[in-house]
Amino acid sequence: MWGSAKRAESGGGRRLVVLAESDDALRSLLIEVLELGGYRVLATADQGDPLEVLSTPHEGRHIEEGRESAVPAIIVQDVNRLGAAGLRALRESGEFLPTTPILVITGFPSHDVLSAAASFGRGAVLVKPFALGEFLALVDQLIRS
Secondary structure (H helix, E strand, C coil), X not given: CCCCHHHHHCCCCCCEEEEECCCHHHHHHHHHHHHHCCCXXXXXXXXXXXXXXXXXXXXCEECCCCCXXXXXXXXXXXCCCCCHHHHHHXXXXXXXXXXXXXXXXXXXXXXXXXXXXXXXXXXXXXXXXXXXXXXXXXXXXXXXX
């Protein structure tokens, strides 16, 4: 349906996406889109530490730090207008996983958000509202590059 399931599964299994989105409805929708696109998703509402989800119980299992399957193919990070915690988490995610692309989604594309995202050189910013097909295509593109 979303055109990426085969790409996402090529190379030995479904790739992991870490999603940090504070809005419950949007988070649920993005999880569904990513799963339909062939990805595994670990999601959190906490913008302050999206990587925390890698070391906490999720859906009846515990993902251990250091396991290959626990290394995300991409981090999707919501940064809101009060984004000090989100910006800090963005920097920390970039330092902890220096080769993992980061897709910043925001409804408030301030200079600080755009600058922080650009400083990684391996991500992108998607401004809300956005089309779901555009979102999934950008996730696919960032993972492939």
